[in-house]
Amino acid sequence: MEVTLRIKRYNPESDAKAHFEEYRVDVEGTDRVLDALNQVKWYQDGTLTYRRSCAHGICGSDAMRINGRNRLACKVLMQDLGKRVTLEPLMGFKVEKDLLVDMEKFFDAYKSIKPYLIADDAPSHGERRQSPEQRHRFDDTTKCILCAACTTSCPITWTNDEWVGPAAVVNAHRFIFDSRDQGAAERLRILNRGDSGVWRCRTIFNCTDACPRDIKVTEAIEQVKRALIYDQV
Amino acid sequence: MAYHRYDAVIVGAGGAGLMAAIQLAGKANIAVVSKLYPTRSHTGAAQGGISAALGNVEEDHWEWHMYDTVKGGDYLVDQDAAEVLAREAIDAVLELEHMGLPFNRTPDGRIDQRRFGGHSRNFGEGPVRRACYAADRTGHMIIQTLYQQGIKHNVNFFDEHHLVDILFTDDGECCGVVTYELKTGELHIIHAKTVLIASGGYGRVFKITSNALAGTGDGIALAYRHGVPLMDMEFYQFHPTGLYKLGILVSEAARGEGGVVRNSEGEAFAARYAPTMKDLAPRDMMSRFIHQEIREGRGIDGKDYVLLDVSHLPPEVIDEKLPDVTDFARVYLGVEPKKEGIPIQPTAHYAMGGLPTNVEGQVIADPAGSVVPGFYSAGEAACVSVHGANRLGTNSLVDLVVFGRRAGKQMYRDIQEKDFAPLPANPEERAREEIETLLGRDKGERVADIRKTMQEVMMDDVSVVRTESGLREAQATIRQLKNAYCNAAIMDRGRVYNSDLTEALELGCMLDLAETIVRGCIERTESRGAHYREDYQQRDDKNWLAHSMIYRTPDGGMRSDKKPIVITTFEPKERKY
Numbered sequence: 078m079e080v081t082l083r084i085k086r087y088n089p090e091s092d093a094k095a096h097f098e099e100y101r102v103d104v105e106g107t108d109r110v111l112d113a114l115n116q117v118k119w120y121q122d123g124t125l126t127y128r129r130s131c132a133h134g135i136c137g138s139d140a141m142r143i144n145g146r147n148r149l150a151c152k153v154l155m156q157d158l159g160k161r162v163t164l165e166p167l168m169g170f171k172v173e174k175d176l177l178v179d180m181e182k183f184f185d186a187y188k189s190i191k192p193y194l195i196a197d198d199a200p201s202h203g204e205r206r207q208s209p210e211q212r213h214r215f216d217d218t219t220k221c222i223l224c225a226a227c228t229t230s231c232p233i234t235w236t237n238d239e240w241v242g243p244a245a246v247v248n249a250h251r252f253i254f255d256s257r258d259q260g261a262a263e264r265l266r267i268l269n270r271g272d273s274g275v276w277r278c279r280t281i282f283n284c285t286d287a288c289p290r291d292i293k294v295t296e297a298i299e300q301v302k303r304a305l306i307y308d309q310v
Numbered sequence: 311m312a313y314h315r316y317d318a319v320i321v322g323a324g325g326a327g328l329m330a331a332i333q334l335a336g337k338a339n340i341a342v343v344s345k346l347y348p349t350r351s352h353t354g355a356a357q358g359g360i361s362a363a364l365g366n367v368e369e370d371h372w373e374w375h376m377y378d379t380v381k382g383g384d385y386l387v388d389q390d391a392a393e394v395l396a397r398e399a400i401d402a403v404l405e406l407e408h409m410g411l412p413f414n415r416t417p418d419g420r421i422d423q424r425r426f427g428g429h430s431r432n433f434g435e436g437p438v439r440r441a442c443y444a445a446d447r448t449g450h451m452i453i454q455t456l457y458q459q460g461i462k463h464n465v466n467f468f469d470e471h472h473l474v475d476i477l478f479t480d481d482g483e484c485c486g487v488v489t490y491e492l493k494t495g496e497l498h499i500i501h502a503k504t505v506l507i508a509s510g511g512y513g514r515v516f517k518i519t520s521n522a523l524a525g526t527g528d529g530i531a532l533a534y535r536h537g538v539p540l541m542d543m544e545f546y547q548f549h550p551t552g553l554y555k556l557g558i559l560v561s562e563a564a565r566g567e568g569g570v571v572r573n574s575e576g577e578a579f580a581a582r583y584a585p586t587m588k589d590l591a592p593r594d595m596m597s598r599f600i601h602q603e604i605r606e607g608r609g610i611d612g613k614d615y616v617l618l619d620v621s622h623l624p625p626e627v628i629d630e631k632l633p634d635v636t637d638f639a640r641v642y643l644g645v646e647p648k649k650e651g652i653p654i655q656p657t658a659h660y661a662m663g664g665l666p667t668n669v670e671g672q673v674i675a676d677p678a679g680s681v682v683p684g685f686y687s688a689g690e691a692a693c694v695s696v697h698g699a700n701r702l703g704t705n706s707l708v709d710l711v712v713f714g715r716r717a718g719k720q721m722y723r724d725i726q727e728k729d730f731a732p733l734p735a736n737p738e739e740r741a742r743e744e745i746e747t748l749l750g751r752d753k754g755e756r757v758a759d760i761r762k763t764m765q766e767v768m769m770d771d772v773s774v775v776r777t778e779s780g781l782r783e784a785q786a787t788i789r790q791l792k793n794a795y796c797n798a799a800i801m802d803r804g805r806v807y808n809s810d811l812t813e814a815l816e817l818g819c820m821l822d823l824a825e826t827i828v829r830g831c832i833e834r835t836e837s838r839g840a841h842y843r844e845d846y847q848q849r850d851d852k853n854w855l856a857h858s859m860i861y862r863t864p865d866g867g868m869r870s871d872k873k874p875i876v877i878t879t880f881e882p883k884e885r886k887y
Contacts, residue, residue: 088804088806089806090804090805090806091804107642107643107644109642118809118810119756119757119758120756120758122801123757123800123801123802123810124801124802124804124810126802126807126808126809127809128346129523130346130350130352130522130523130524131350131352131354131355131522131523132522132523132558133355133556133558133638133642134638134641135354135355135447135450135634136346136349136350136351136352136354136355136522137349137350138346138347138350152641154641154642173493173806173807174806174807177807180347184347188461191462192458192461193409193410193458193459193461193462194409194410194458196410199408202404203404203420204404204407204408204413204420204421205407205408206418206419206420207415207419208415208417208419209414209415209416209417209419211415211419212412212413212414212415215412216412216445219412219444219447219451219454220447220450221454222349222354222450223347223349252410255410255412257410258410
């Protein structure tokens with residue numbers, strides 16, 4: 078089927094500001110948006126720029142706005158989008174070129190919540206014990222692929238540079254609720270800060286809608302808030 | 311142009327690279343270079359598990375794991391390396407747990423384990439539960455955990471730097487790399503005492519592949535251009551269960567949990583070919599069984615695919631243990647695995663071959679095992695060789711952590727003892743010329759066309775079943791494509807994030823590798839593991855119980871050699887499952 082891609086373009090070496098360009102592609106309904114983008118890049122306009130790698134929703138490279146919603150280009154099929162498809166870069170981060178945004182702020186926020194196991198009790202032999210129930214407690218948030226779809230769908234991100242964003246909270250949650258971890262207090266202190274912490278969250282659910290891994294992001298954020306109020310981990 | 315100096319530079323931020331980096335972090339001045347962000351590395355796509363004879367759920371011994379690895383590799387495995395792999399897997403998996411990796415657990419809180427293809431109890435008696443796993447995203451958990459450790463240890467990451475050259479002195483000592491910074495188009499010379507190539511595999515040489523678009527073998531190809539040999543390139547694994555037409559991996563864990571592959575008659579045909587291991591026969595065999603069924607007209611609707619059936623498994627097993635792979639079937643094929651079979655076909659998955667190394671990760675220059683000073687490799691880019699002619703499922707992840715760790719430790723010893731070797735004059739010249747040539751050419755052959763033809767011919771003639779005539783055709787085609795590549799033109803002339811340029815550079819690497827694969831296939835006149843020659847169907851231990859090595863000659867041609875394999879424990883036998 079023939080589809081028109083309306084792609085927001087910006088080349089910092091030649092454009093004063095971003096503009097839309099249209100491309101016609103011939104695709105199968107089961108093709109991914111990424112396949113359509115590749116068709117443009119490989120056969121029509123080699124200057125079109127976006128990130129991509131695994132092409133099946135695991136590496137987290139190709140989050141972008143597809144018809145206004147944050148999605149992975151490799152996880153949305155053309156048959157679900159209609160004849161005109163609008164593709165734009167993620168909002169809230171500086172656009173470097175076309176659909177590719179600066180991720181530094183995103184990874185800085187991620188690093189700020191100490192995203193690694195804090196524990197000094199590794200046994201001298203064998204593994205730490207953890208029951209299936211304890212393991213299940215943080216299962217959902219281990220699925221995060223750091224694609225930034227949630228963080229850049231959050232209106233608070235668009236207006237507040239300090240806010241760590243949903244993805245950082247999700248990754249904090251992954252450790253706070255891990256029975257092996259001893260750093261919950263430290264992370265909760267970071268997430269209790271005024272401008273950057275979880276209290277910036279207004280429970281809008283954009284993040285949950287945007288997550289390509291179906292993580293219940295808002296719920297995870299709420300659990301962190303509750304941990305702060307009720308001291309429950 | 312920028313200049314940096316580090317004790318160690320690690321190219322590739324997947325499992326092997328990060329595991330090496332963690333050994334060195336805090337003790338040496340190191341840099342990790344990736345053309346992606348580290349968590350985008352293809353280790354993250356690994357699904358089913360990482361084997362170690364922990365014996366948490368049933369009796370197991372590392373000797374059994376070693377035996378399975380050797381037999382699975384059709385006896386082309388170096389057995390000293392397989393012993394290291396199987397022994398150290400146990401510690402490596404525990405180390406991952408200590409770092410925080412969230413493995414699935416047994417009721418008593420230990421790491422849970424499940425069955426996987428080719429892994430057996432008591433030297434082949436039947437399947438054993440050896441694969442430690444985290445749902446069906448074990449690789450994702452490994453890459454996340456290792457990256458987290460990298461952050462914890464303040465590792466210097468050069469994210470989105472594309473490797474464009476590896477530097478050697480006139481005496482053949484490795485002394486650094488040249489990278490192209492995607493964001494600025496600037497070249498960086500990284501002068502180093504030691505260099506580790508952990509840049510992964512090259513599945514993108516083939517049309518149907520489970521590999522990421524980034525899987526283009528850059529590090530291997532660049533080393534080859536400097537005269538470093540490549541080993542066992544003819545051994546490329548086709549995973550039996552890739553999603554039809556897309557090649558996306560559906561983990562062997564689906565069969566480990568009880569799934570079966572069915573033909574158009576509904577028959578679970580693997581039992582006919584492999585009565586003991588059935589659907590858990592090794593991947594090379596399963597891929598050939600599927601190929602045979604399709605050829606005999608038992609593909610679904612007469613087409614070139616069969617069905618992976620997990621519909622008889624309890625729904626909670628699917629949701630708990632196979633959530634991602636069943637989701638792939640829903641998203642990409644519109645199939646509900648709880649009710650119907652998943653259309654699958656063999657997909658190019660894993661390079662057993664690569665840069666030859668010893669068990670310390672040091673790259674070797676010849677069949678005698680002479681070390682290339684300062685030069686290391688680990689992971690899929692390397693060939694230790696623990697996978698021989700066919701890798702067992704889960705052993706890639708074991709390889710990453712065991713030999714990534716060993717390489718890191720050996721690099722540390724090396725760093726203590728040696729000084730910086732001098733850089734060659736104008737170290738960036740070769741890379742700069744290659745880039746400027748591509749940027750300066752106004753018109754010429756289209757990169758996408760060359761790449762597509764290469765991928766098609768490699769799939770048609772150099773995949774599951776090979777013949778001399780097909781291979782000769784492929785050889786001629788690759789030669790033409792290499793000529794065409796000399797006139798390739800790109801459209802983007804910019805400096806900022808020029809992925810048009812980097813895709814062209816990647817194609818150049820893949821063409822070199824395709825040429826060595828085909829050459830290896832033509833020369834090896836036997837069938838062994840993943841290399842199946844229809845015109846030489848038997849294994850020929852008399853002539854071919856040896857690794858192949860291919861060198862690039864200064865005139866751009868190729869020279870080949872053989873390297874004896876190491877047998878310590880298990881004499882080669884016929885391989886039955």
